[in-house]
Amino acid sequence: xxxxxxAWAGAVHHAVADGDRLLLxxxxxxxxxxxxxxxPVQPGTIIALGINYADHKKELAKELxxxxxxxxxxxxxxxxxxxxxxxxxRRPADAAFMHYECELAVVIGRPTKRVKRAEALHYVAGYxxxxxxxxxxxxxxxxxxNLRVKNRDGATALGPWLVDAADVPDPHALSLRTLxxxxxxxxxxxRDLIDDVPALIEYLSSFMTLAPGDIILTGTPEGVSxxxxxxxxxxxxxxxxxxxxxxxxxxx
Amino acid sequence: xxxxHEALACPAGRAAxxxxxxxxWVGQAAFAPPPIATAYGxxxxxxxxxxxxxxxxxxxxxxxxxxxxxxxIKPRHCxxxxxxxxxxxxxxxxxxxxxxxxxxxxxEACRVREAEALAHxxxxxxxxxxxxxxxxxxxxxxxxxxxxxxxxLGPWIVAARHVPQPDALEVVVQIDGQEAQRYSTAGMQRGxxxxIAEVSAFMTLAPGDLLMLGAGPAAPLARAGQTVRISIDGVGTLEHRLxxxxxx
Numbered sequence: 290x291x292x293x294x295x296a297w298a299g300a301v302h303h304a305v306a307d308g309d310r311l312l313l314x315x316x317x318x319x320x321x322x323x324x325x326x327x328x329p330v331q332p333g334t335i336i337a338l339g340i341n342y343a344d345h346k347k348e349l350a351k352e353l354x355x356x357x358x359x360x361x362x363x364x365x366x367x368x369x370x371x372x373x374x375x376x377x378x379r380r381p382a383d384a385a386f387m388h389y390e391c392e393l394a395v396v397i398g399r400p401t402k403r404v405k406r407a408e409a410l411h412y413v414a415g416y417x418x419x420x421x422x423x424x425x426x427x428x429x430x431x432x433x434x435n436l437r438v439k440n441r442d443g444a445t446a447l448g449p450w451l452v453d454a455a456d457v458p459d460p461h462a463l464s465l466r467t468l469x470x471x472x473x474x475x476x477x478x479x480r481d482l483i484d485d486v487p488a489l490i491e492y493l494s495s496f497m498t499l500a501p502g503d504i505i506l507t508g509t510p511e512g513v514s515x516x517x518x519x520x521x522x523x524x525x526x527x528x529x530x531x532x533x534x535x536x537x538x539x540x541x
Numbered sequence: 542x543x544x545x546h547e548a549l550a551c552p553a554g555r556a557a558x559x560x561x562x563x564x565x566w567v568g569q570a571a572f573a574p575p576p577i578a579t580a581y582g583x584x585x586x587x588x589x590x591x592x593x594x595x596x597x598x599x600x601x602x603x604x605x606x607x608x609x610x611x612x613x614i615k616p617r618h619c620x621x622x623x624x625x626x627x628x629x630x631x632x633x634x635x636x637x638x639x640x641x642x643x644x645x646x647x648x649e650a651c652r653v654r655e656a657e658a659l660a661h662x663x664x665x666x667x668x669x670x671x672x673x674x675x676x677x678x679x680x681x682x683x684x685x686x687x688x689x690x691x692x693x694l695g696p697w698i699v700a701a702r703h704v705p706q707p708d709a710l711e712v713v714v715q716i717d718g719q720e721a722q723r724y725s726t727a728g729m730q731r732g733x734x735x736x737i738a739e740v741s742a743f744m745t746l747a748p749g750d751l752l753m754l755g756a757g758p759a760a761p762l763a764r765a766g767q768t769v770r771i772s773i774d775g776v777g778t779l780e781h782r783l784x785x786x787x788x789x
Contacts, residue, residue: 334616336683363683365614367579369745381743402689430603431611432584433680440612441743442651496630496684498618 291450291530292415294373296325306450321449326374329417329451330396333502335366336493337392337421339434341483341508361484361492364433366421366506370440374449374532378422379442379539380518386425387516387536390509391467391524393460393479394419395486396451397503404494409487412499413454418532419506420446420467420524423513446524446534447504457528460486465526469516477510479526572622575645575666575698578749580619582639582670582686583736584611584678586729586755593758602679610731610739611678615670615692623696623779627671628786629765630688636783638763639670639756640714640771642707642726642733645698650737650746658734661746664698665707667771667779668753674762693769693781694751704775707754708732715770716763724757 291306297319304311304319311319339362372378380387398414422444427437457463460479467475479485484492489505516522518538525531585591585607591598598606621627629636647663671691675681704710707726714722726732731739733754737746746752763769765785772778 334618339680360682360684362680365616365683365687367581367614367744369579369747427609429607429609429611430605431607431678432613435609436581436612436614437609437743440614442745493683496688497616498689500618 290453290456292329292453293448293450294327294329296327297323301327322375326376326449328371328373328447329449330447330504331502332368332371332504333397333500335368335370335504335506336363337366337439337506338363338484338489338508342477342481342510343483344477344481344511361489363493364439366440366445369442370445372443372446372534374446375534376443376446377535377537378444378446380516380536381424381539384424384426388423388425388513389467389469389475389516389522389524390421390423390513391465391475391477391526392419392421392506392509393463393465393526394447395460395489395505395507397499397505398454398501400498400500401490401494402498404490406487406491409490410454412490413486414501415451415453416457416460416529417447417451418449418524418526418529420522420532420534421506421509446532448532449530452529463527463529465510465524467512468523468525469514469520474514475510475512477512479507481510482507572624572696574620574622574693575695576749577620577645577694577751578747580615580692580751580753581740582613582615582753583731583755584613586610586731586736587724587757588728588730589758590756591730602677610736612740613686616687618689619687619692621690621693621781623693623781625690625693625781626784627690627693627781629783630673631786633673635674635762635764637672637674637760638714638716638721638769638771639668639672639760640712640722641668641670641756642710642712642754642773642776643668643694644707644733644737644752644754646746646748646750646752647701649748650741653738653741655734655738658737658741659701661737662701662733663748664700665704665773665776666694666698666751667773667777668751669693669769669771669779669781670753670756693779695779696777699776710774710776712757713772714761716761717767721761722757722759726754728757729755
């Protein structure tokens, strides 16, 4: 089943997908553009992975002073960053390079600590799509990636749906792509994850307790490019849907 | 006279600033951590902490001193209360104690000006930001800072009106009763108001969020079996223990 959190007619609702439409608990059927889409999960801890696709690593090689990689490059985000499907993300006026990152997002469903790889997927509630923007201009070499690059208000789109794990039999065989104004710019497949979903859960839970609502953004493949105000950015992942976001200029 | 202000800050917002002083005996009881939404830390805000790096700030991998505040997040499983026993990982000899002032947000802070920033503060608390010592600030692993229990804080949140000078507070750390560090929040590159202004320029701080001002220079180390006690003028005294990690 596909779940959404939406605002409609003055209240926040849980909705499920019914064909192209949204079905509320009371039977109301709504079109996608009739509602305000919220991130499909009330977030707990938000963990994101840097450089978790081999091709993206190569793409960033010039900028990275990265050598041997001994563990996943994980960092944290705050709830201020999240925004729902069909949301608007601001591009700072002084930025020269702001790019999207289409990512498979894993939502934890049960508390776990020190889980082994073989059992790790049992703790997953479901999957969704993230578009985790970065503003490269603000990159500094202190506690990378610094929050000014990666934790800006509304710069991590999430959704549209939380798709139950039971409906995603193999999270490592999903094609993903990003389109800007309809033009494909980024392609990848989750089979190319360097650290796959069970590996990430095993790694993270080895030193921290994962809890329901925690979200792991698994990283992005190559193909990032600059986006400008007015651009419509769609991130698609096979079986999970398409996440639309519009870039706007930074207002007052 | 000993006056203790009960923690009343809560994510609900303005109510956080309502304090009701009452006398209480804290004793040795373990406290729940104050109700914090998201905890943000600030690295190298103290001038002497940054200066201690010397010329390294110009060398790779850093190449330049930090321009914007260097921030990090301590996720929810890090929060621990006054009196907590925090596990030291088996592979760490000691933990670094980042004793510092915690700023608790009371009103949403989005793009606030420095002159108005303090009006967004509900109150202050004492934070023991624990880390496994790590040699590089470039891209440290979450394993060093984001472990369960690695942010004891409290015992309470003192309403901001009782802390008129947050940029002139003495912070004293004792480990097993011996003084291990003493510094003043006056040494910060960015004081409370300026830090809130610069952070809220790109990141909204919500009611209940915690923004830590930054640790002092030469943060002390503590080992399993030791007791850490951090006192901040007019804010309180936070005590916690370190224990060896239980076997997996």
